Amino acid sequence: MNIKLFIQRLEALHKPLADLYQTASILPWIPPDMLPQAFQELYSTSKMVQLAAEELYQQNEALKETQNLLETERQHYQDLFEYAPDGYLVTNPEGIIENANLTAAKLLNISRQFLIGKAMINFVCLEERQHFRHELNQLHHTDRTKELVIRLQQRHGEYFDAAFTVKVVRDQQTQAVHLLWLIRNIGDRQPTELQSAKNYSDLIENRPRYKHSKGENISLNNSVVWYICRGLVKLSTFSETGEEVLLGLAKTQMVFGSSMTSLSIYQATALSDVELVPIYASEILVTPKLSHTLLPKINQRLQQTESFLVISKKQLVEDRLNYLLELLKQEVGEQIESGTRFSVRFTHEDIASACGTTRVTITRLFGKLQQQGLITFDAKKHIILKNSEVRIQKSE
Template structure:
């Protein structure tokens, strides 16, 4: 419009000496009419865009209310943090967990919910997990002015912008103090159950005989369960640790061998007749058998891999869940297995295992220390 008015102005100045300004009126009216039509079209387009924006805003508001409702009604406690780890929102479960109102939580640093003596360590761990986007739970000691400190399992999720900068974080918090107490009570009951029983000691590499009328329960160390193939090849069937039972009645294999893996293995024998009469003893045994079942499924998943490298990697992950202990850079296998034993468990050869472990080291997947213990890197 400005450009057209400017052109009309220049034309009126140029033709002022030749023709009257009245000759320019038809041209001006025509220009104004065209501009008016274009403005009407633009106005209609703006009105249509405004309707679309209103509709989009309505949909977004409905989605926001729906997710806000899900956030508030979630069974676990959720606390959202900004880039400075300041609390921006907390759902109802969080207020119930800390026995306070949202007003006492909002706009406060999350570290105020951690005991003073543990705050520095928590802040460092939170920053570390925000950088590596670790989705594994970790245990934290939390408290509020209205309740005593309690053990909690915390799971972190991080939202980033297009440049990778942290925009917000969300913590899912579960009170595990009851579970901790139950585990401590279970451990005490097991210790009380076994403390007065005689123990049988075996050294590393020694074969452990199976008794026909009793069940072995591991008190200390690790033992290997294996069988032999028709060509005298050994196949690992499981690794049994403290609190896990084994006996002849728990297998259908005709050849079943039990070998001590640790330097010292301590076992106690429980007669079958006694198990039938003691319900608390039956519960301990049932939990151990359940662990054996889970371990057997994990070992079956190893055999299902076609490539030897995939089988060995899967086996290392299985051993990580069974005998792994967390360290700074990953998980260290507390039990040292020979290359032959790894080959037996992953259905391959010792030479292949040696080659693959070397490749995994060069790829940064594992490290092997001077005591030959394997550490699976994060």
């Protein structure tokens, strides 16, 4: 029933009751305290109902105002979803599309009304569908946001490379109920834009510079990624026995930071005079151009870390040293007339920590390499690899 009409009817009932009460109180044939008392109670009750109705009306108005505010806010977020510059999809755990914004429909070249209910795999090129199914199954077992690069096919056969960011939504029983997908077309950027994004000066322009002398420890902060303008930085941790373990080398135009590792102990040391600029993680998240610029550099660090991990898997110390010297040759080697010279000086302790052995062992193996004529040292104790391949004969 309409609240206003209900109150009007209560008010209309209230007046006859009041009149009836006045009439009953003066009629001579009715006991003086019978009807007046009954009407008094009825009148009081109707008054209470009227007050309750008025309170209900006020509450109803407040609810309507709240509903209008919620509807306005809902429309605001709906507009953000619809007109976002990136494509958004909501699917069930099997990848069936339940909702999509206009950008996603445009990317896939299909009307949104025909997009709903279709399987996402229909838009994945045939060569990558098996990989997509595997990644979709893996999503059910993780709560972490996942990044994927998949080649998609539009409705009329056009292909493009898409970067996906996927998040799993779970119910109270931790069952996956929805997948949230953000889609970006990474194949339609103009070459001039890519070139500009990779430009060295663009990345460091208008940023403060921090200088560290050789041997200094560099302070790390989870909110900052350091970009190296000049120099070489050693990244390391410590084992349970307190021995330093070399994790990687960050050189000019590479990035490093504690936010890029899950290790509780992580140390950065300048192996030469170093010049750095800070890039805040929050800035990377909201600046697509910056994130696109840094992604290859982060990937470079990841590949180097994997290369250092390979060292620990080799059983013989000789093999570890052989692999490490070849790796350092690629990372910090510079060609000179007599071979390849490492641009920074590594101590025997540095080499030992990377190889997971003792300084004494490395000293002995370096002596063997020198006897074989495979390495030498310059006046500043920098390692020089001869042009022939370094290969230590294994101990018997």
